Amino acid sequence: MAAQLLDGRAVSKAMLAELRADVVEFGRVHGRRPTLATVLVGDDPASHTYVRMKVNRCGQVGIQSRRIDLDEKTDTKELCRVIGELSADPEVDGILLQHPVPGHIDERAAFEAIDPGKDVDGVTRTSFAAMAFTEDGFASATPGGIMALLDAYEIPLAGRHAVVIGRSAILGKPMGMLLLGRDATVTYCHSRTANLREHVQRADIVVAAVGVPGLVKGEWVKPGAVVIDAGYADNQGDVDFDTAAQRASYITPVPGGVGPMTIATLLTQTLHAAQHRTTTTTLTH
Numbered sequence: 352m353a354a355q356l357l358d359g360r361a362v363s364k365a366m367l368a369e370l371r372a373d374v375v376e377f378g379r380v381h382g383r384r385p386t387l388a389t390v391l392v393g394d395d396p397a398s399h400t401y402v403r404m405k406v407n408r409c410g411q412v413g414i415q416s417r418r419i420d421l422d423e424k425t426d427t428k429e430l431c432r433v434i435g436e437l438s439a440d441p442e443v444d445g446i447l448l449q450h451p452v453p454g455h456i457d458e459r460a461a462f463e464a465i466d467p468g469k470d471v472d473g474v475t476r477t478s479f480a481a482m483a484f485t486e487d488g489f490a491s492a493t494p495g496g497i498m499a500l501l502d503a504y505e506i507p508l509a510g511r512h513a514v515v516i517g518r519s520a521i522l523g524k525p526m527g528m529l530l531l532g533r534d535a536t537v538t539y540c541h542s543r544t545a546n547l548r549e550h551v552q553r554a555d556i557v558v559a560a561v562g563v564p565g566l567v568k569g570e571w572v573k574p575g576a577v578v579i580d581a582g583y584a585d586n587q588g589d590v591d592f593d594t595a596a597q598r599a600s601y602i603t604p605v606p607g608g609v610g611p612m613t614i615a616t617l618l619t620q621t622l623h624a625a626q627h628r629t630t631t632t633t634l635t636h
């Protein structure tokens with residue numbers, strides 16, 4: 352393998368160690384711990400695993416978690432009511448709605464029930480706008496985690512051509528916006544893109560955020576390109592790792608690349624939400 356691994360496990364471990372110290376300091380100053388509420392609808396085993404991992408990580412860094420698991424049959428109105436209560440609850444700093452939610456639920460409506468000040472997973476329109484306008488706000492957790500990983504390895508972005516495959520509102524689109532905000536030249540690809548291979552061949556940085564295992568072939572990768580694989584379907588990434596690693600300069604493993612960075616970003620943003628809420632509350636009293 353020629354490429355250097357972008358080791359999300361190692362980088363996130365360092366981030367979480369720093370976060371733990373900051374959480375202790377927050378507790379010392381404010382006499383309470385930041386709290387993340389997780390909301391999960393239904394019985395999808397993968398979603399249960401993701402929520403469990405997030406709750407475990409909360410415990411490791413001293414963030415309090417409040418886990419709310421709802422029945423598969425929960426409708427949009429009820430879900431929005433539950434999220435609305437958490438939004439209004441002064442003891443809750445951050446809210447994570449585990450997605451995807453069951454198909455009968457209006458996911459966008461549920462996301463928008465999250466108070467933007469508690470949107471630590473970066474899924475509301477307010478957070479999207481902050482990323483688009485390069486203003487302060489919460490980044491979508493996976494794109495935010497990818498940016499932190501690129502920065503940890505000091506990978507230059509300005510002037511480089513980034514190809515983002517995927518255009519979902521919580522991953523592909525914000526990923527491109529964050530790269531654009533750092534002066535990369537961004538191309539978006541999606542299921543209707545003609546000649547995906549040719550776009551990838553021109554990329555200095557490839558971010559695959561699709562959910563189709565092995566979609567990106569190693570021979571498409573420009574020698575020396577940086578390859579980020581956010582995909583995670585059937586326990587596999589979107590990139591054919593073995594062949595891509597022969598040509599890339601840096602590449603994320605799956606697992607152990609993007610996933611741990613997503614959680615570290617979510618928890619870091621939970622502390623930021625708590626700090627911001629405390630400051631705002633103090634100022635208004």
Ligand code: NAP
Nearest residue numbers: 493517518519522541542560561562581582583584610613
């Ligand atoms: P999504 O909403 O299903 O979006 C998938 C995107 O991929 C869509 O924009 C779709 O295009 C595009 N696409 C589908 N087939 C394609 C093809 N053959 N060629 C090019 N583009 C294609 O999924 P998502 O929520 O963004 O998640 C994407 C992947 O990331 C999934 O595997 C998910 O598990 C993973 N993920 C990982 C993390 C993490 O922490 N590691 C977090 C979130 C998601 P259209 O828009 O045209 O349909």
